[in-house]
Amino acid sequence: MDYKIKVENSGERIDKYLAKNLELSRSTIKKLIDENEVFVNGQAVKSSYKVSIDDLIVFTYIEEKINLVPKKMDLDIIYEDEDILVVNKSKNTIVHPASNDQDDTLVNGLIYKYPELKTLDPIRPGIVHRLDKDTSGALVVAKNKDAYEKLVDQFTKRQVIRKYYAIVHGRLENKIEINKKIGRNEKDRIKMAVNEKNGKEAISLVAPVKVFGDYTLVEVELKTGRTHQIRVHMASINHPVVGDLVYGRENKFAIKTQLLHAYCLEFSHPKTGEQIKITTDLPDDFKDFIKRIEDEENIKPR
Incomplete structure (x- = not known):
C-alpha cells in the first residue's frame, strides 16, 4: 500500500495523515512507525515527520482491509x-x-x-x-x-516492565547489557538486524538463570521494544535463541519453534493506578528441552 502526497497535505504530520487515510488510531499508527513498517521515499521516519509534496509513503504492514471474524477458541x-x-x-x-x-x-x-x-x-x-x-x-x-x-x-x-525467558545456544555465565540499534535488514526487508547507521535504539538486559550442557536459560528484560529485539540481540552476540529459524542455527533436537516466553509483565492499572505484576510459569517445552539435555549429560561416560 502506498500514497503520494498532494499539495493540500504538505506539512501534515505523517501519523495524522496515515491515521486519516487508514482509519486507524494515531497511537496504532505510531506503533507501526516505531516498528519500521512505514517508509517515506525508502527511508524509515519518526511519527513527527512532516510530509512534503510528492513524498512517496509505503505502508508495508496492512495490505488490505481486514474483516475480522469471531471464532470460538480456548483462551488462557x-x-x-x-x-x-x-x-x-x-x-x-x-x-x-x-x-x-x-x-x-x-x-x-x-x-x-x-x-x-x-x-x-x-x-x-x-x-x-x-x-x-x-x-x-x-x-x-x-x-x-x-x-x-x-x-x-x-x-x-517505556514504563512497562517486560521480562522474557529464553533458551539460547552456548554458555552465558554473566549478566550483560546489549545496547545495539535495530532496524530493517538492508539486504532482506522481511528481517531485522543490528543496524547502527539507520536503526533505532534497542537495549536488552540479559541474566543467566541456568546453564546446562552447551545451552543457557536466560532472563531478558526489554528496555525498548523493537521488532524481534531479543532474537536479533542474542544472535548478535553468538547466543541465538534455540529454535529460531530466522536468526538462529540448528539445535541438538531439531526444534523448529523458538524457545522464547514472555513470563513477566508489570504496569500501572489504567484506571486505578495500582501496580499490576503478572508472571507465568516456565513452559513445558522449555522444561522438556532442559531435561533432555541434562539426561544426556548424565549418561555421558566420565
Missing part, C-alpha cells in the same frame, strides 16, 4: 477486570490477522468472547503490544478506549 486468561485482561498466549498463535485469509488468530478468539472490543480498532481491537507467532506468554489487552490509550502511553514511555 490469567487476569481480568472491567478494563483489562491478560492472556497467556500459546505458541504457534498469531496475535492478529495480517490478511483476510486468517481467522484463527488471538484477536478472532478475543472478539468472539468480547464482541465490544471491535469498537476499539478495526484491525487490532484491544491489542496494546504484540508477541511473535512462536513466542508464548503474557499479553495485556485493553477492554475499552481509555484503558487502551493509557496502556499504549505506558508502553510508549
Whole structure:
C-alpha cells in the first residue's frame, strides 16, 4: 500500500495523515512507525515527520482491509477486570490477522468472547503490544478506549516492565547489557538486524538463570521494544535463541519453534493506578528441552 502526497497535505504530520487515510488510531499508527513498517521515499521516519509534496509513503504492514471474524477458541486468561485482561498466549498463535485469509488468530478468539472490543480498532481491537507467532506468554489487552490509550502511553514511555525467558545456544555465565540499534535488514526487508547507521535504539538486559550442557536459560528484560529485539540481540552476540529459524542455527533436537516466553509483565492499572505484576510459569517445552539435555549429560561416560 502506498500514497503520494498532494499539495493540500504538505506539512501534515505523517501519523495524522496515515491515521486519516487508514482509519486507524494515531497511537496504532505510531506503533507501526516505531516498528519500521512505514517508509517515506525508502527511508524509515519518526511519527513527527512532516510530509512534503510528492513524498512517496509505503505502508508495508496492512495490505488490505481486514474483516475480522469471531471464532470460538480456548483462551488462557490469567487476569481480568472491567478494563483489562491478560492472556497467556500459546505458541504457534498469531496475535492478529495480517490478511483476510486468517481467522484463527488471538484477536478472532478475543472478539468472539468480547464482541465490544471491535469498537476499539478495526484491525487490532484491544491489542496494546504484540508477541511473535512462536513466542508464548503474557499479553495485556485493553477492554475499552481509555484503558487502551493509557496502556499504549505506558508502553510508549517505556514504563512497562517486560521480562522474557529464553533458551539460547552456548554458555552465558554473566549478566550483560546489549545496547545495539535495530532496524530493517538492508539486504532482506522481511528481517531485522543490528543496524547502527539507520536503526533505532534497542537495549536488552540479559541474566543467566541456568546453564546446562552447551545451552543457557536466560532472563531478558526489554528496555525498548523493537521488532524481534531479543532474537536479533542474542544472535548478535553468538547466543541465538534455540529454535529460531530466522536468526538462529540448528539445535541438538531439531526444534523448529523458538524457545522464547514472555513470563513477566508489570504496569500501572489504567484506571486505578495500582501496580499490576503478572508472571507465568516456565513452559513445558522449555522444561522438556532442559531435561533432555541434562539426561544426556548424565549418561555421558566420565
